[in-house]
Structures are given as C-alpha cells and as structure tokens.
Amino acid sequence: MSLREIADSQSFWLKGDGPEADIIFSSRIRLARNLRGFIFPPWADSLTLKRVSEKVLDAIKRCNYLKNARLIDMNKLSSIERGFLLERHLISVEFSRGGSHRFLVVQQGEMLSVMINEEDHLRLQTIFSGLQLREAWRVANKLDDELSEHLDYAFSPQFGYLTSCPTNVGTGMRASCMVHLPALVMAGKINELLKGISQLGLVARGLYGEGTASHGDFFQISNQVTLGLKEEEVVDNVERVTRQVVGQERKAREILLKRNGAQLKDQIGRAYGILTNAHLISSQEAINLLSKLRMGVSLHLLPEFDMKVLNELLFLIGPAQLQIKSGKNLDASSRDELRAKIIREKLTGSY
C-alpha cells in the first residue's frame, strides 16, 4: 500500500511540543481558494475539474513551501486508504468519498497540505502542535501568497475570496484549536463554557456519546465569521479565547485534585491499568482511557510519559490506521487485538 510511508512517518503536529500542548492538541488554519472563471467543484464537470487540477498542480510544483511534497491521487485509493487520510486529519469527509481529478498534496510531517477540487478548487491547511495559531496562520499566509503568484484567484474587492459556500466567503479562513478538557467535563462545567465561547462569536463543538461511544473530552473552538474581519483579528480572537479555556481547565483540574483527589487518581490509575494490560480494546474505550491518562500525565500523577506517545495513540489507532500499518484488511476483533497490542507496547516500552 502506497500510504505505508505516511503511516510509518510522524505527524509533526502530534509531537506535543507546542505551547500548552498538554491541553491543546493542535492549532489549525484552513484557507479556501478558487480560480477565477472556472466553475466551482460542486457544479463542475469532469473536464473543468481536470483543467483546474492541472493548473493548481503546476503552481504547486513551483512552490518552495511545497517542495518535496507528496502528491496523492484520490481516485487511485481504496476506501481504507481514504479512511486513513481522514483519520489522519488530512482530508475532509466529503473528500474521502473520492472521485476523479481530486488530489491531496501533503508536505512531510503533515503540517502543510492542500486539497484540490474539494468543495473549493483549493483548500490549504496548516496544522501545528499546541497553541500556535499565529504561527499556523503565518505559514498558511506565506503558502497562499506563493500560490497566488502562479494562480488567478477568484477575488472581488467587495466579497474577498470567492468560495462555493457563502459561509466561507471573504477571508476563506477557518482558524481552529482542538482542546482536551476532561476536568471541565468531570466538573459539569462544560456546557456553560461552550455557551460562553459561542457568545464571543466563535463556534464551540463537542461530541457526547453514551456508553461505548465517546470523544467526550475533546472540543474544537473555531471562528464562525469569515467576512468583514481581518485574518489577524480572527486568529487573535480564537487564540485569546482558547488561552482562557486552558486557564479554566487548569483551574478545574486543581479543584478536582483538591476536592476529589482520591477519585481522580483512582480513575487515572485504572485507565493506566487497563491500557497496559488489555488484549482487546475498541477505539472508543481506548480514547476514553487515553484521555484520562493524558490528564494524569499532565498532572504528574503518573510516570513521565512522552506526550507524543499518548497523542499518537489517541489519533493513530483508528481502524484505517491499523490496517494500513499492518498492510492487510482486519476484521473488528483483529483490530481490537492489534490496537491493544500497540497500546501495551507503546505504554510499557517493551517492543
């Protein structure tokens, strides 16, 4: 499988070496761009998509920022391979459905990527570890400038960058931070917090599952508005609010530790016990427990783990990752077995 190399290489944004990385996984910037005169992808015929992809690929070849980037033709991938890129945060659900003349260009380390012919002709993405939204913007902006030297972007002085969905028009920018807030969830403070964030003009998003299903401790904070504000204003706003959220999460952790210390330690210790001893584990259970472990490490309640290891376990144990890594199709129970094995090995360091 051609994606083995990516599977075996590192996602730099998972390194966990950015500021506040024990609470903030990643900072991400996405820019939507289109070519003037060409019909937007949702309406375009195959010939238009082809011509657009040729133009964009040609421009990308001349880009210093994307030197040595890998070019992936979505049409040549199996559904597992597409699922792999999705789990890896490199493509959207829409894009993962495949189709001709759709390409992903991804720089080594996966911090920089471009989707060609998604909903817009181009979707530029930068993703950094921790709270580095300004840096993510700086790089995305540079890449965008470089591309615009070679491409005639659809732009109007009134509406800014023209996009196929009016919710993206203007800057075409979505700035987002993914945050890990287990203590605020435990303390029952999360709804209040999400509401507060949204009143600042931002979008807060979470997924709550019952029983087996849960990404319950993970949230995304992003901007809603793309028209009428400068990119820097938006980036500052999202970064400032995210920083406040981090402060609240830290406070909630302290309070939990003070008031329910034994309970908290018990939960974290049990999570550690299961993860280091299980032989079958679903991705949902693993995510739940790894979330606790992550908090435990951040609070120094557990032996020193590399954040990178925990991040990789959290994000790289999806069904498609496992199958690409092992190089074969696996049924659910073999996946659970392989997942448990990888987690045990990574956590105990016995290979």
Added chain:
Amino acid sequence: MVCEICGQREATFHFKEVINGQVRELHLCEVCAREKGLLEESFFMPDFSLSNLMTGLSSLEVPFLKEKVERCPNCSLTYEEIRKKGKIGCSSCYHTFREYLIPLLERIHGKSYHSGKVPTRKEMGDEKSKQIYRLRRELDKAIKEERYEEAAKIRDEIRKLEGFEKGERNESSRNS
C-alpha cells in the same frame, strides 16, 4: 430518544454545536452517525458543521426578494438552482446575484464586505479594485468612529467607482 435521521433506532450519539449562544443538537444512532462520517476524526475538521450537514443551506433563501430568472453568464445557473444545492456556481455568480447575496451575507457574517488580505499577484489587484478596497476600509473606519458625513462621501465615491466598473448602479445601498 430516537435517531433524528432514520427515526427508528435508539440515538446514542449526541452532537452539539454552539453558535452565537444558540445550541444545535443532533441525536443519531450509531449506524446513521457512521454513515454521515461523524464517528471518524472528521468531527474535528474545521469545516464540519451540523447545520450544513442537516439542512444544506436553506438559509440561502431571501424571503423578501422575488427570485430572478436570470442566469449567470459564466456558469448559466439560476439563483433558484444555487439555492437548492446551497452552493454557488462560480466567481461570476457573486456579481450576477449580488442583490440576493448581500442580505444573505449580512445575515451570516454581520457584514457584506471583505477587509482581510488581498491576493499579491500584480494583474489581479488592478488599480481600481485596490482603490475600492482601500475606500471600503476607510468607510468601515468612518462608520465605526461615527463620522457619518465623511462616510457618506466615501460611499458615494465607492459607488461611482463600482458603477463605472460594472456599467450599472448596484444595490450597494442595501449594504450600508
């Protein structure tokens, strides 16, 4: 609770999105959630949106304007077709259907003109576009600082430039 898509199975996944103090919730069974791609990390993709997922862009409707039958000269779509799909056809649509799009954009973004970056490529930002762009920023500032007389003057200047450029009077009065 029953799944909101199939209406049959028990909903075990609860998605929540809060925008402008408004909470949107979506309750789905595992099968439907998986089908919509919600169980993968996609949930954290920047463009994921419950409202887009559920309704497309029915908000493209502009109730107080009659739909015009005119087609975009570049992509030949009508506004009706665009509204149904929730996606704009091409860059020219933004000009062709601007009278519909301006109120729509004001509803979505609270504003209807861009104040962010401009493409660097020389041919793109011709002098006039640049001037219009500069004036818009000035207009924005004037309004913010409540210098209304000045704002009116700037607005006239913008209209003049735009009219000259597009060969028509546009609806930018709606824009103020």
